[in-house]
Amino acid sequence: MTTYIVKRLGQSALVILLTISTVFVLIRMAPGDPATAFAAPNATTEDLAQIRTQLGLDGSILSQYVTFLGQLFTGDLGTSYSFRAPAFEVVLDRVPYTITLALAAVMLTAVIALPLGIWMARRADTGRETGANIVTIAAQSMPEFWSGIMLLTVFSVLLPVLPSSGFTTWSGLVLPAITVALLQVALISRLVRREMVSNLTSPYLTVARAHGIGERRLVWGYALSNSAIPVLTALGTRFAAMLNGVVVVEVVFNWPGVGSLVVRALETRDYPLIQATVLVTAALAILVQLLIDLLYPLLDPRVRLGKATAR
Amino acid sequence: MSRLVEVEDLQIELITARGVVRAVDGISLHVDPGETVTLIGESGSGKSTTAMGLLRLLPPDLAVLSGKAVLAGHDVIADPAAITGLRGRVAGLIPQDPMTALSPVHTVGSRLSELVRLRHKGTSRRQARLAAKELLEQVRVPDPERVLTRYPHQLSGGLQQRVLIACALAGEPELLVADEPTSALDVTVQAGVLDLLMELQERTGVAILMITHDLGVARLVSDRVHVMREGRFVESGDVEQVVDAPTHPYPKQLLAAVPRLAPKEVPA
Numbered sequence: 001m002t003t004y005i006v007k008r009l010g011q012s013a014l015v016i017l018l019t020i021s022t023v024f025v026l027i028r029m030a031p032g033d034p035a036t037a038f039a040a041p042n043a044t045t046e047d048l049a050q051i052r053t054q055l056g057l058d059g060s061i062l063s064q065y066v067t068f069l070g071q072l073f074t075g076d077l078g079t080s081y082s083f084r085a086p087a088f089e090v091v092l093d094r095v096p097y098t099i100t101l102a103l104a105a106v107m108l109t110a111v112i113a114l115p116l117g118i119w120m121a122r123r124a125d126t127g128r129e130t131g132a133n134i135v136t137i138a139a140q141s142m143p144e145f146w147s148g149i150m151l152l153t154v155f156s157v158l159l160p161v162l163p164s165s166g167f168t169t170w171s172g173l174v175l176p177a178i179t180v181a182l183l184q185v186a187l188i189s190r191l192v193r194r195e196m197v198s199n200l201t202s203p204y205l206t207v208a209r210a211h212g213i214g215e216r217r218l219v220w221g222y223a224l225s226n227s228a229i230p231v232l233t234a235l236g237t238r239f240a241a242m243l244n245g246v247v248v249v250e251v252v253f254n255w256p257g258v259g260s261l262v263v264r265a266l267e268t269r270d271y272p273l274i275q276a277t278v279l280v281t282a283a284l285a286i287l288v289q290l291l292i293d294l295l296y297p298l299l300d301p302r303v304r305l306g307k308a309t310a311r
Numbered sequence: 312m313s314r315l316v317e318v319e320d321l322q323i324e325l326i327t328a329r330g331v332v333r334a335v336d337g338i339s340l341h342v343d344p345g346e347t348v349t350l351i352g353e354s355g356s357g358k359s360t361t362a363m364g365l366l367r368l369l370p371p372d373l374a375v376l377s378g379k380a381v382l383a384g385h386d387v388i389a390d391p392a393a394i395t396g397l398r399g400r401v402a403g404l405i406p407q408d409p410m411t412a413l414s415p416v417h418t419v420g421s422r423l424s425e426l427v428r429l430r431h432k433g434t435s436r437r438q439a440r441l442a443a444k445e446l447l448e449q450v451r452v453p454d455p456e457r458v459l460t461r462y463p464h465q466l467s468g469g470l471q472q473r474v475l476i477a478c479a480l481a482g483e484p485e486l487l488v489a490d491e492p493t494s495a496l497d498v499t500v501q502a503g504v505l506d507l508l509m510e511l512q513e514r515t516g517v518a519i520l521m522i523t524h525d526l527g528v529a530r531l532v533s534d535r536v537h538v539m540r541e542g543r544f545v546e547s548g549d550v551e552q553v554v555d556a557p558t559h560p561y562p563k564q565l566l567a568a569v570p571r572l573a574p575k576e577v578p579a
Contacts, residue, residue: 210368211404211479226415
């Protein structure tokens with residue numbers, strides 16, 4: 001177990017290093033120049049060169065990379081050009097907001113998609129299941145900026161019951177979380193449905209029924225606990241993906257999370273801030289994935305971590 | 312003595328991809344308390360469908376049952392809802408393939424305790440655990456304390472089948488429906504499971520509806536035998552009569568197919 005965790009952490013460090021290195025090179029090769037973002041509109045070539053020197057962008061990409069790595073190992077991710085503060089701290093300030101939104105969205109998704117998927121499984125291949133499928137797929141197909149704006153129009157403008165932007169009270173969480181969850185419900189409910197159908201028709205369930213176990217317990221106690229791994233994996237993966245920032249939704253609702261930060265960092269070519277964002281979100285996503293993997297043996301006793309399993 | 316099972320003119324039609332198939336075509340049988348009645352036949356003869364139909368375990372949207380099937384006084388065809396009170400308590404199932412018949416994420420102890428508490432409402436967890444251990448002792452499971460903490464995949468097929476018999480016994484049923492209980496097991500393990508079933512019958516007086524394709528099994532355990540083919544009984548009667556002096560050509564063929572250990576006479 002400990003060996004497994006150590007091995008996974010080692011792999012994770014490697015993945016993060018590769019990711020951050022790729023991003024480091026790519027943002028410098030992409031068109032655009034941070035110097036122009038900070039210089040006066042009529043700045044001369046000399047002015048721009050001077051700004052580049054100040055920002056440490058005058059050397060080759062390789063020499064910049066060596067400097068960056070040196071700083072990285074001392075825990076220094078550079079200073080954000082636009083915030084004029086340590087990039088790492090700027091990102092860390094935003095992380096709790098993104099985690100809050102992601103957690104709320106995932107929990108809302110689970111609360112809707114689990115019962116819905118079970119309901120669909122028990123009515124598999126009926127007209128009502130098709131109806132539920134159409135509704136959830138329609139919700140998934142709506143672009144989030146549109147569904148977000150529609151929700152804003154209805155619940156903040158027409159019926160002003162919820163705040164339209166920012167996060168000053170908990171009610172500010174409602175609309176963004178719904179907008180994100182709308183995208184996930186179709187996927188998760190159909191996954192739950194598929195897993196439940198296969199478990200509800202499996203021999204062990206028929207035998208348990210023959211032993212006199214009631215239908216409710218068969219569904220919620222047997223079929224659902226046997227469906228846990230794929231469903232939890234999917235929810236966890238969606239959660240990990242949301243930690244990178246739910247960019248569009250954060251922008252629509254002016255949510256102070258990592259997503260809206262990344263937009264600003266990209267607009268101003270704020271290299272240290274982009275790098276810090278990538279580093280933090282990648283580390284978080286990998287950590288969540290590791291936690292999910294560590295949960296597997298608790299959910300399915302056949303899983304042994306670090307070994308091939310026969311399922 | 313009233314009959315435990317009384318089936319009259321049972322028909323079961325299954326809706327399959329190839330259309331409606333009449334899997335069981337007008338069979339009648341009865342099982343009295345304490346006796347063993349065997350349905351024997353080849354694969355697809357309708358014997359398992361009969362057993363599953365009797366317990367109403369066929370998918371309701373894919374199987375149409377008609378006729379009469381009375382289990383402990385309740386006609387489960389006229390009143391399908393009645394079966395919920397009968398499963399486990401009146402009739403327990405011993406399934407064909409023990410490897411797929413236990414929920415992979417539940418320990419043996421949690422399954423058995425749950426069934427004990429289902430049978431005797433208000434039993435404490437501790438008492439249920441003790442009862443579960445006794446059930447495992449009854450089915451001759453070695454080291455029951457350890458097996459209670461095991462998951463199905465940690466047990467051999469023979470042990471899994473014993474656990475499943477214990478599960479069926481937890482409901483204290485009057486009838487065990489044994490659907491080819493040994494066909495997925497090794498030959499040496501088969502004998503042990505059959506011995507156990509007969510011993511349990513002797514001790515508790517439980518009736519057995521045995522489903523098998525194995526003449527040896529039928530001869531060993533049965534009081535009465537129904538030979539089934541294409542959804543019908545082609546021959547019925549006492550085991551000695553059917554096995555030793557069959558009148559219908561099909562049981563004769565079945566008997567002729569049993570391999571013999573005596574050397575063949577080689578023509579000179």
